[in-house]
Amino acid sequence: MEAERCYGTSSPRARRDGFRIGLQTVFRAMGVWRRLLVFGGVSLRGCGGVRVPLGGSRLVICRRQFSGAESETLKQRRSQIMSRGLPKQKPIEGVKQVIVVASGKGGVGKSTTAVNLALALAANDSSKAVGLLDVDVYGPSIPKMMNLKGNPELSQSNLMRPLLNYGIACMSMGFLVEETAPLVWRGLMVMSAIEKLLRQVDWGQLDYLVVDMPPGTGDVQLSVSQNIPISGAVIVSTPQDIALMDAHKGAEMFRKVHVPVLGLVQNMSVFQCPKCKHKTHIFGADGARRLARTLDLDILGDIPLHLNIREASDTGQPIVFSQPESDEAKAYLRIATEVVRRLPPPPESFPKCLGNLPGL
Helix, strand or coil: CHHHHHHCCCCHHHHHHHHHHHHHHHHHHHCCCCEEECCCCCCEECCCCCEECCHHHCCEEECCCCCHHHHHHHHHHHHHHHHHHCCCCCCCCCEEEEEEEECCCCCCCHHHHHHHHHHHHHHHCCCCCEEEEECCCCCCCHHHHCCCCCCCCECCCCCECCEEECCEEEEEHHHCCCCCCCCCCCHHHHHHHHHHHHHCECCCCEEEEEEECCCCCCHHHHHHHHHCCCCEEEEEECCCHHHHHHHHHHHHHHHHCCCCEEEEEEECCCEECCCCCCEECCCCCCHHHHHHHHHCCCEEEEECCCHHHHHHHHCCCCHHHHCCCCHHHHHHHHHHHHHHHHCCCCCCCCCCCHHHCCCC
C-alpha cells in the first residue's frame, strides 16, 4: 500500500522506475559533479551521458571534467566559503597577552602547572598584572587550587568580576556551579559557556592571562584558539610514552591553528627519596626532551614529582606562594622566565586620539 501511494502501483518495475526518476531529480537539483554513492538494484545515467549499471556492485559514479580555470575558480570559491565559517579573532578587552597551558591527556599536572606559572609570572615581575582563566568546564580545578569560593559579582556593564587571591585574578566555571554538581552538557552548551568566560568577564588591565585548557584536542581548544589571539601555548607532559603521544598531538593541533608553541614542560620528571636521596625516574627519563627534539621545540623546564607540590595544591596554597624558596618553586619561576623570554612583543595599543600622534 505504501508503494502504491508513492508510485501509484505495486509493480516492482514501476517502483524501480519511480525510484530511479526521483533519484535523478535529486541529483539534478543538487548539481552533483562528482560523487560516489551506494545503492542497489538500480542504474543511473552518468553525468557525461554514459549509462552506469549498478547490479551487485552497488556503485554509482558521476564524473565531470574541469578545465584548469574552472578548477582554480572552484578552489577559490571553496576557500571563501570555509573562511566565512570561521569566527573572527577578537582580543579580550584589557588583556595584552594570552598564554594557554595545555596537555594531550589528563592527569599530567596541567592545572598545577597553570596555577604556579601564573603565580611565578607575578613573582618574577611585581609590576605585571596576571589573571588565570579556567576553561576546563567539566573538571574545573582552579577554585580549589587557588583557595577561592563564591559567586563572581557583576559590574555596572553586567560583566562578571574575577575573584582575587594571591594577587591573581581568577575566573572559572567552578565559581558558577556547585562544587560537587556534574555538568551534564552537550557541545553547544559547553561552547556557550566558553564564550561567556571569554567575553563576559571584566579583567580590568592584565599583562598576562594564563588559560588552563581542558585535556585533549577537541571543540574547546579549537574554539578558544579561533576566537581570541593567543601569544603562545605551553604543553605539559610527563616523560611517559603514553602521555608523550598525546602531547605530540596537542602540539600539532596548535600549529595547525597557527598558535605558536613556546615549549614543553616535563612534569613529574624524577622522584627523589626524602630519606636516602636516591632518584628514581618513575615515568621514564627525558621522554619530553626526545619529543621536543622531534618537534623542534624547547624544553621550558623540569618539574620533579614531589609531595610538597601535591600537598600545596590540595590545600589551596600553591608552592610558588607558600614555599617560594623551595627547589620546586624555583623550577616554576625558571619556567615563567623562559615563557616570557619566548613571548612575542605585546601589541601596542592604538592611540585613542589622532591628535596625540607626533606631527599632528
